Amino acid sequence: MNINQAELCSQAARALRESSYAIAMTGAGISVPSGIPDFRSPGGLWSKFDPQSVCSDWALRNNPAGVWEFLFEALKMFSSARPNPAHLALSRLENMGILKSVITQNIDNLHQMAGSRDVIEFHGGCGSFFCNDCKKEFELARALALTVNDIPWLCSFCQGIIRPAVVFFGEQIPYEAMIRSQELAEKADFVLIIGTSGEVAPANILPQWIKRRGGTIIEINLGSTAYDGFSHLKLDMPAEIALPRIVDELNSP
Ligand SMILES: NC(=O)c1ccc[n+]([C@@H]2O[C@H](COP(=O)([O-])OP(=O)(O)OC[C@H]3O[C@@H](n4cnc5c(N)ncnc54)[C@H](O)[C@@H]3O)[C@@H](O)[C@H]2O)c1
Ligand SMILES: [Zn+2]
Known part of the structure; x- marks a missing residue:
């Protein structure tokens, strides 16, 4: 870490x-060091799959095979991923009483695995599955046991597509997650934006509410994002380096 980066972490x-009342808002970037590519990573999942054809409400209705080709790979990747120092630092910040909640756009469960307790999964999560047609629920263990011959995974009752409880493009944010996030955005005086390009709505508007009420916005992101010029402080450095450093500083007298 160079002197300039160290100074930004101190600030x-x-x-x-x-x-x-500080909260964090995280996106795919925080899980990149855990081996899960974000939208921009070269050679990542998203350079192989087009989100609209495998991750949308349209795809659920018209392309079950494509949806499951994608999910099959994504689930394998999520189940072998482990939290990295950035996830662990956020969990430490919560234990120190400084961070109140994490609103995440991620669906990989890594914040919870790192020990964060108050996590709002803005786009749902891959922990549970249900039939898109008859809504019958199916267990994660069954999804993890699927082989290539079992996909697309279809409902044994109605032959509808079975899908994880995540928000596909074109679908609504879960009611509970939306209400809690709005409450937090009305209460927080500080938001740490980490590893999100700020291009996916409506998640990207939450920091705007906080700023409008006079809150402080600090961003830890690699490269330029939609928050450029919006944040009070931008740390253009890896979250897995910056966050542990910030926590160490807070712990030092
Ligand atoms: N892990 C996951 O669960 C996962 C993975 C991919 C996509 N998604 C979903 O796709 C959408 C993607 O939007 P998004 O804004 O979250 O991601 P994005 O891919 O649009 O942006 C990620 C941002 O993180 C930055 N970044 C990458 N590595 C970093 C690091 N080590 N430290 C700091 N910053 C880093 C990138 O430069 C980029 O600005 C979300 O809706 C999310 O639900 C989830
Ligand atoms: Zn069904």
Whole structure:
């Protein structure tokens, strides 16, 4: 870490210490060091699959084979991934009483695995499955036991497509997640934006509400994002380096 980056981490730590209700908003970037590619990673899942053809409400109705080709690979990747130092640092911040909640767009369960307790899965999660037609629920263990010969996974009752409880493009944000996120955006005076390009709505509007009410916005993202010029402080460095450093600073007298 160079001197400039170290100074930015110190500034972020000072601002966090002064906050009274801090939350974090995370996206795919925080899980990249755990081996799960984001939208932009070259050679990642998304360079192989087009989100609209395998991850949309249209795809669920018209392309069950494509949806499951994608899910099969994604589930394998999620089940072998482990939290990285960025996830662990957020969990430590919550234990220290500084961070109140994490709103994540990720569906990989890594925040929970790292020990974060108050996690809002804005786009749902891959922990449960149900039939898109008759809504019957199916267990994660069955999804993880699928082989290539079992896909697309179809409902034994109505032959509808079985899907994880995640928000596909074109679908609504789960009611509970939307209400809780709105409550937090109305209460928070500080948001740490981590590893999200800010291009997916409506998740990207939450920091705007916080800023409008006078809150502080600190961003940890590699490269330029939709939050450029919007954040009060931008740390253009890997979250798995910046976050542990910020936590260490907060722990030092
Ligand atoms: N892990 C997952 O669950 C996962 C993975 C891919 C996509 N998605 C979904 O796809 C959508 C993607 O939108 P998004 O905004 O979350 O992601 P995005 O891919 O649009 O943006 C990720 C951002 O993180 C940055 N980044 C990458 N590695 C980083 C690192 N080590 N440290 C700091 N920043 C880093 C990138 O430069 C980029 O700005 C979301 O809706 C999400 O639900 C989820
Ligand atoms: Zn069914």
